[in-house]
Amino acid sequence: MIDPNDKNLPKVDVEDENVSEHVKMSRRLFLGGSTAMVGAVGAIGAVGLGVGSAVLSSSPAVAAANAAHTVALGELDEYYGFWSGGHSGEVRIMGVPSMREIMRIPVFNIDSATGYGLTNESKEVLNHTTHLAGDSHHPHLSMTDGSYDGKYAFINDKSNSRVARIRCDIMKTDKICEVPNVQAIHGLRVQRVPYTKYIYANAEFVLPHPNDGSNMDDTEAYYTLYSAIDAETMTVAWQVIVDGNLDNTETDYTGKYAFSTCYNSPGESLDLEGSMRNERDHLVIFNIERIEAAVKAGEFQKLAGSDVPVLNGRKGSKLTAYVPVAKSPHGINATPDGKYCVANGKLSPTITMLEIAKFDDLFDGKIEPRDTVVAEVELGLGPLHTAFDGRGNAYTTLFIDSQIVKWNIDEAITFYKENTEGGKGAYIKQKLDVHYQPGHNHTTMGETRDADGKYLITLNKFSKDRFLPVGPLHPENDQLIDISGDEMVLLHDGPAFAEPHDVSLVHRSKIKTLKVWKRDDPYFATTRAMAKKDGVTLETDNKVIRDGNKVRVYMISVAPAFGMDTFKVKLGDEVTVIITNLDMVEDVSHGFCMVNHGVQMEVSPQQTASITFIADKPGVQWYYCNWFCHALHMEMRGRMLVEV
Numbered sequence: 059m060i061d062p063n064d065k066n067l068p069k070v071d072v073e074d075e076n077v078s079e080h081v082k083m084s085r086r087l088f089l090g091g092s093t094a095m096v097g098a099v100g101a102i103g104a105v106g107l108g109v110g111s112a113v114l115s116s117s118p119a120v121a122a123a124n125a126a127h128t129v130a131l132g133e134l135d136e137y138y139g140f141w142s143g144g145h146s147g148e149v150r151i152m153g154v155p156s157m158r159e160i161m162r163i164p165v166f167n168i169d170s171a172t173g174y175g176l177t178n179e180s181k182e183v184l185n186h187t188t189h190l191a192g193d194s195h196h197p198h199l200s201m202t203d204g205s206y207d208g209k210y211a212f213i214n215d216k217s218n219s220r221v222a223r224i225r226c227d228i229m230k231t232d233k234i235c236e237v238p239n240v241q242a243i244h245g246l247r248v249q250r251v252p253y254t255k256y257i258y259a260n261a262e263f264v265l266p267h268p269n270d271g272s273n274m275d276d277t278e279a280y281y282t283l284y285s286a287i288d289a290e291t292m293t294v295a296w297q298v299i300v301d302g303n304l305d306n307t308e309t310d311y312t313g314k315y316a317f318s319t320c321y322n323s324p325g326e327s328l329d330l331e332g333s334m335r336n337e338r339d340h341l342v343i344f345n346i347e348r349i350e351a352a353v354k355a356g357e358f359q360k361l362a363g364s365d366v367p368v369l370n371g372r373k374g375s376k377l378t379a380y381v382p383v384a385k386s387p388h389g390i391n392a393t394p395d396g397k398y399c400v401a402n403g404k405l406s407p408t409i410t411m412l413e414i415a416k417f418d419d420l421f422d423g424k425i426e427p428r429d430t431v432v433a434e435v436e437l438g439l440g441p442l443h444t445a446f447d448g449r450g451n452a453y454t455t456l457f458i459d460s461q462i463v464k465w466n467i468d469e470a471i472t473f474y475k476e477n478t479e480g481g482k483g484a485y486i487k488q489k490l491d492v493h494y495q496p497g498h499n500h501t502t503m504g505e506t507r508d509a510d511g512k513y514l515i516t517l518n519k520f521s522k523d524r525f526l527p528v529g530p531l532h533p534e535n536d537q538l539i540d541i542s543g544d545e546m547v548l549l550h551d552g553p554a555f556a557e558p559h560d561v562s563l564v565h566r567s568k569i570k571t572l573k574v575w576k577r578d579d580p581y582f583a584t585t586r587a588m589a590k591k592d593g594v595t596l597e598t599d600n601k602v603i604r605d606g607n608k609v610r611v612y613m614i615s616v617a618p619a620f621g622m623d624t625f626k627v628k629l630g631d632e633v634t635v636i637i638t639n640l641d642m643v644e645d646v647s648h649g650f651c652m653v654n655h656g657v658q659m660e661v662s663p664q665q666t667a668s669i670t671f672i673a674d675k676p677g678v679q680w681y682y683c684n685w686f687c688h689a690l691h692m693e694m695r696g697r698m699l700v701e702v
């Protein structure tokens with residue numbers, strides 16, 4: 059993330075006539091005319107850059123937009139928002155435009171409400187990992203023919219190099235892939251066309267290989283890899299070695315190409331200064347057909363400790379192409395018509411726009427890498443991510459300027475081609491102040507063919523003075539903006555706990571969830587197999603099975619009672635409690651909590667859930683239902699009698 063105090067920030071010369079007025083303007087205001095202001099992060103937003111801002115006015119446009127976005131009591135939102143939870147490790151579902159938080163989905167974190175990370179079913183999902191922490195950045199849903207198909211959501215874990223899958227019918231994490239040979243999975247996108255066969259994942263940090271401590275000083279030999287993960291099996295299909303540090307990634311609308319922003323293009327710099335020294339970094343384009351052919355032809359190696367085919371995609375390889383783009387590119391976003399992708403410059407006031415149809419010629423050697431560039435668009439300071447409305451406009455977050463800039467794609471291309479002085483900056487339609495320091499933004503259906511240009515969410519890293527103070531740690535501020543008209547209108551401030559990086563906004567017609575679990579759900583298939591071995595029918599039996607010092611306690615639950623109000627074990631036994639909720643009524647979830655044992659879990663209607671613990675305390679140990687289910691919910695309890 060950019061520190062506005064950083065002395066390495068792009069220096070914008072306000073006297074330079076090649077720098078357009080709006081950049082000078084924002085830079086001047088950022089500097090506040092005196093160096094004393096440079097350190098005043100808090101002042102950036104507070105002074106209000108005021109370039110075309112409509113935020114605080116009470117114009118008819120604002121009033122109309124506010125009325126239009128109101129979701130009346132009892133009514134449902136039009137969109138699901140899948141919010142990443144950053145280093146909380148989870149995913150959150152918000153309703154848009156109401157901005158009501160509807161559900162949390164634990165993914166890489168422990169969750170005491172649902173028992174995720176504690177139950178046997180969730181431990182299986184987590185591969186019995188010891189890492190119960192995560193840093194989730196990029197939630198993206200599976201697609202067919204370039205639009206959401208409602209099957210899965212995927213999200214990366216930067217902190218433990220994983221990718222997780224969430225089933226959208228039950229909204230639970232159901233598989234996690236640990237990516238070998240790399241550290242810090244950051245960028246993540248799905249294949250859009252013809253369907254999501256692969257999830258593409260960037261590993262950010264370069265490493266020596268083999269990373270066994272033998273070659274840590276040979277920094278020239280460090281590299282990182284790009285991974286394709288099979289969306290069904292959630293295993294890595296292949297990896298490609300690249301030059302530079304991979305940042306974000308994106309795919310096209312044909313299925314032929316994926317592309318990633320890379321900073322630190324020399325590849326060998328491990329420190330901040332070195333990684334910023336190049337004037338240009340690059341976009342690396344992956345030719346998926348060629349990569350798959352090379353895998354088939356056996357043109358790969360394997361790295362120590364994994365069976366994944368690893369291909370060479372460094373500069374000069376036929377599998378990749380490297381296109382120089384604006385310094386330290388961060389976000390990479392494809393337009394909904396599939397024509398262009400834009401690499402956001404971060405340390406440059408510009409973004410680089412490439413024409414995807416030219417990639418064929420590039421790989422055939424007919425044109426040079428820079429021939430794919432159709433515009434360098436000057437927007438303002440700290441462009442990080444860009445979203446689209448499907449009407450030819452783009453919306454880019456300016457981290458340092460604390461603004462969203464709306465610009466017209468065709469006009470920017472024409473301006474770049476003709477370089478008409480009079481047209482300078484005319485492609486910019488509006489700059490709207492946001493509060494403060496935006497990272498990602500996302501439009502409704504904006505990463506699909508069905509971009510509908512209704513709302514934009516901006517995920518702002520700082521909230522400063524916008525909410526009641528809650529101590530040194532502040533929430534972030536997720537703002538909702540109406541983009542349906544000519545003018546962007548800010549509608550809503552949404553405080554958010556650490557740290558939504560990214561969001562996907564999905565029309566509600568695309569998501570079909572189950573009302574109650576299906577009894578044959580694969581989520582508890584392992585538990586069902588265990589019951590079968592024990593001769594237990596989950597749906598009817600209340601039974602205690604002893605197997606040495608292992609005890610399996612099977613019981614049903616029907617509001618407001620467990621199938622057993624007492625069971626006996628011996629001190630030191632390893633106890634597994636397996637509960638099957640026979641309630642058919644939607645919303646009647648039960649829970650199981652064994653007091654003083656760190657044991658709790660959710661058992662929703664028609665679900666089976668199990669949890670294992672040691673009976674390490676003698677005597678009476680109470681258990682109870684911890685999800686409010688019935689007027690007699692408090693009475694839904696029982697005793698585990700631990701004999702010595």
Ligand code: CUK
Pocket residue numbers: 195196244306388389442443497498559560
């Ligand atoms: S990154 Cu956080 S603001 Cu991880 Cu997508 Cu750009």
Ligand code: CUA
Pocket residue numbers: 617618619647648649683684685686687688691692694
């Ligand atoms: Cu069952 Cu509360």
